């Protein structure tokens with residue numbers, strides 16, 4: 001993964017609105033249009049109404065004209081990783097392929113690289129299984 005994606009995710013993390021969990025998360029997508037789209041988690045006093053960093057980035061990608069995730073970085077602070085939650089895995093899968101790479105980062109750099117298939121095996125499909 002090139003450093004620009006990591007830096008974009010780290011910059012996005014600095015914009016997180018996470019006063020309740022105090023767990024800022026940033027995400028950066030390199031999309032099929034060659035652009036980088038970013039997002040951060042945005043929380044709410046009514047806790048379930050907040051949302052994760054990944055859907056912010058996905059929303060920015062779709063509205064910016066990107067349609068496919070080529071690669072994605074997700075970063076958390078304080079030397080913690082943020083493996084995408086279950087809901088985010090489904091949302092990322094919508095715009096990714098089985099080999100799409102997701103880089104799990106801390107503030108130092110990439111700590112773990114996973115494919116979409118590793119993150120969400122045996123995912124929901126409407127086709128009949130062969």
Ligand SMILES: O=c1ccn([C@H]2C[C@H](O)[C@@H](CO)O2)c(=O)[nH]1
Pocket residue numbers: 018021023025040041042043050051052053054082083084085088
């Ligand atoms: O995939 C995930 C999982 C959690 N969070 C955020 C949601 C919440 O604001 C904070 C603590 O759960 O981390 C993300 O941004 N992405």
Ligand SMILES: [Zn+2]
Pocket residue numbers: 052053054084085086087088089
């Ligand atoms: Zn999530």
